[in-house]
Amino acid sequence: MADHQLTRNQNLVLDALSHADAPLSAYTILDKLRDHGFRAPLQVYRALEKLLEFGLVHRLESINAFVACAHRHDHAHEHGVTAFTICEDCGNVTELCDSVIEERLSFLATQQKFKTEKTTIEIRGHCQTCAAA
């Protein structure tokens, strides 16, 4: 994967997500970046669109929020299907890349001649820390 030269807005949004300890909604990002000149949702959504395209950010469909990708991007490393665990208490998100899941889903899709474009796997519950409390 080539390095992507990010624009100022894209860097600001990525930074906001990278430094957050939980997923952020687009509007939360907007609020965090008002001091940097952000005024409108589109500024956030346009940056997110590119960051998603570059694989630097993930969208969590089940909670309408975004997280910075946990993987390195300084080498050619395309990862396939990613599953997420999302703690409903603390917001902690972990990424799981598992070939068993990936191959099985691929098989199931093929079986019904379905052409997969994008797969979402999100596991909501309670992380080790919060479940113990």
Added chain:
Amino acid sequence: MADHQLTRNQNLVLDALSHADAPLSAYTILDKLRDHGFRAPLQVYRALEKLLEFGLVHRLESINAFVACAHRHDHAHEHGVTAFTICEDCGNVTELCDSVIEERLSFLATQQKFKTEKTTIEIRGHCQTCAAA
């Protein structure tokens, strides 16, 4: 699973979903039911809440829409994790219950001591019919 005695509103919403050939958004359901006295979104959302609880309806997180469950509910049949294929062209949705996926996700969660509450698996792409066209 016991039979659930549905209220009038719940029946209307379930009927609307059952007769649709694609997932419906809450507001689309509202429009379909205006002739039956529906006036406000909450009437739909409240019915959906119960139907989801009873397992008669599924929510598709990635498209903010709802479908009637494809399985029978006249016997004790609790199904576990369900994956959905969603055609982005025609809206066709199929439900996949697969023990390999289920067990693997369970294993992965256990491995990190994560307590799962709800799992979402949604595969978006093109169904056999639409992919051929």
Added chain:
DNA sequence: TGCCACACGTTATAGCATAACGCAATTGAT
């Protein structure tokens, strides 16, 4: 120079979901 592609800023609007209030019907214990 003229064109094109792209990022950006702004205003407005569309689409999805819930809070908060009050009323009516049902149930079930006293």
Added chain:
DNA sequence: ATCAATTGCGTTATGCTATAACGTGTGGCA
């Protein structure tokens, strides 16, 4: 029988999420 608790319902208002449509500026390049 009656009171309290629960549940469903209707309504108004509001909040959250996302995109349409328009115009500006800039950099690359034929």
